[in-house]
């Protein structure tokens with residue numbers, strides 16, 4: 119049984135005050151905080167890495183840090199990210215020839231494992247073996263690298279395929295998501311919604327999170 123997870127992406131937060139921003143999200147009812155780690159290599163942007171994550175973990179120990187690793191060598195960063203206190207580590211299918219090795223390393227380091235597919239990657243890339251060995255499948259609904267992009271609804275076909283094949287997994291969508299399309303994402307089969315601009319840009323993040331959660335809850339109730 120999957121449950122609704124609302125996962126604000128801190129890329130859209132005031133990064134000069136990251137710990138306070140994460141605390142604000144916890145107080146507003148967020149389940150997780152989505153931390154976009156970018157290396158300037160896999161994607162044309164650089165954000166933050168394990169030292170920053172460790173500071174956030176120290177300041178907000180109750181936070182579930184959901185790492186979205188947009189990095190060229192995902193296995194390299196697993197030990198440091200785990201040590202920094204992350205709860206889950208999602209890497210890109212496109213970044214490695216040996217996803218099974220990366221997944222094994224993530225689990226050895228005590229984190230939940232996730233695998234992401236970019237818009238150009240078909241859902242068939244996620245074999246039964248890979249899908250069954252992870253906790254979370256991430257379908258990108260924008261090209262990875264930047265916040266504030268336009269949602270790509272055509273990616274939702276992949277969500278539907280993955281939900282059919284992996285009924286008990288967390289299926290996450292990320293990019294251009296907000297209260298206006300949360301229902302559409304959940305209808306396709308997603309239960310974990312990442313939202314940066316929509317939540318951090320909201321005058322009332324608590325209300326936005328609540329609205330998004332209600333949409334997902336409403337759809338999940340129909341799956342049973």
Ligand SMILES: O=C(CO)[C@@H](O)[C@H](O)COP(=O)(O)O
Pocket residue numbers: 127129130152154186260261262263264265266267292293294295312313314315316
């Ligand atoms: O991974 C990414 C972008 O690469 C995302 O997590 C974005 O940070 C989401 O931001 P919005 O599209 O919701 O503003």
Ligand SMILES: [Fe+2]
Pocket residue numbers: 127152153154186292312
């Ligand atoms: Fe992300």
